[in-house]
Structures are given as C-alpha cells and as structure tokens.
Amino acid sequence: MTDSSTTGSTGSDPRSAGAADDIPPAPPRPKQRRFAGTAAQIQGSLTFYKFFAFATGIMLLILVAKMIMDYGFGYELYAGGTTAAGAENTLGFYPKESVVDGTGISYWTAVVHGWIYVIYIIAGFRLWYLMNWKIGRLITIVLGGVVPFLSFVVERKIAREVRLDMESNPEAVRRY
Secondary structure (H helix, E strand, O other): OOOHHHHHHOOOOOOOOOHHHHOOOOOOOOOOOOOOOOHHHHHHHHHHHHHHHHHHHHHHHHHHHHHHHHHHHOEEEEEOOEOOOOOEOOEEEEEOOOOEOOEEHHHHHHHHHHHHHHHHHHHHHHHHHHHOOOHHHHHHHHHHOOOOOHHHHHHHHHHHHHHHHHHHOHHHOOOO
C-alpha cells in the first residue's frame, strides 16, 4: 500500500517537473542603485518641487516689489483703515504710517514667502535625496529660491535633468 505523502516527495508531481527549467534567469541587478526611490516617488517629488519652485519665485518677486516700494519710495501696501486725509481705505499704497487702523501687507508678504521658501527647501531636499545627487545640486536648488527669477530657471533645469536621468536609466529605479 502506498502513502500519498510519499509519492509527492519522490518528485512525481507534474507541476514541479520541469518548472525550474522554464523560468529564465533573473536579469543582472545593478551593483548600486542610481536612484533612491521608485519612479512614482520621484515623479511625485518632482511635481511637488515644481509647484513650490513656482510659488517661491512668485512670492520672491512680490517681496522684491514690496521692498522697492517700501525702501525706494517710502510707500507701503495697506489693507483697511483710514488714510491721513480721512478717506476709507480698502487696499492701496500709501506713505508709511499714514494709515490708521490698517494692516500693512508687507509684513505678511515676507512671512508667507518665508514659509513657502521653507517648503520649497524641503521639496528640493526630497527630490535631491531620491535622485541620489551630489551636494552641489542641493546648493543650486536652495539658491534658486533666494535670487529673483532664478527659481524658474533652476526648476526648468532640474525637471529636465530628472526626466533625462529617469529615461536613460530605467533599470536603476528601485522597485518594491
């Protein structure tokens, strides 16, 4: 009498016979990954970076215009309040300290730009990390948010490099 458990161990199972011969060998894996993230992570990080590069650039231009009006001409953008002439103010440029009970928009412009710049640095750091770039690229990204108009130029250059790197090294993207 034969036990069914002993027949399976002798290799008579038709599914196991020849199955190892049908599987091609695994492709060679790169010794070191080119990127530190998946294609989806890099793509999402690039979109996040591009959005905040644009927002940082716009806010930096507004901040520069505010500084020119403030320090160059002595005017500030006020919202609300009453002017020195007694007129109601909704939104306008007036000489400094000439609007009573109004809110100076200049302060809030600087605060909003500062926080957007912080998020821009975080977005740039994440992209830099996932792309496995050298430190010089991170410094370029950080400086892109400090010089007016440079964030737009750096964003285009970085986005182009990410796309080219991803297209030219598809095997180097980490897969989970």
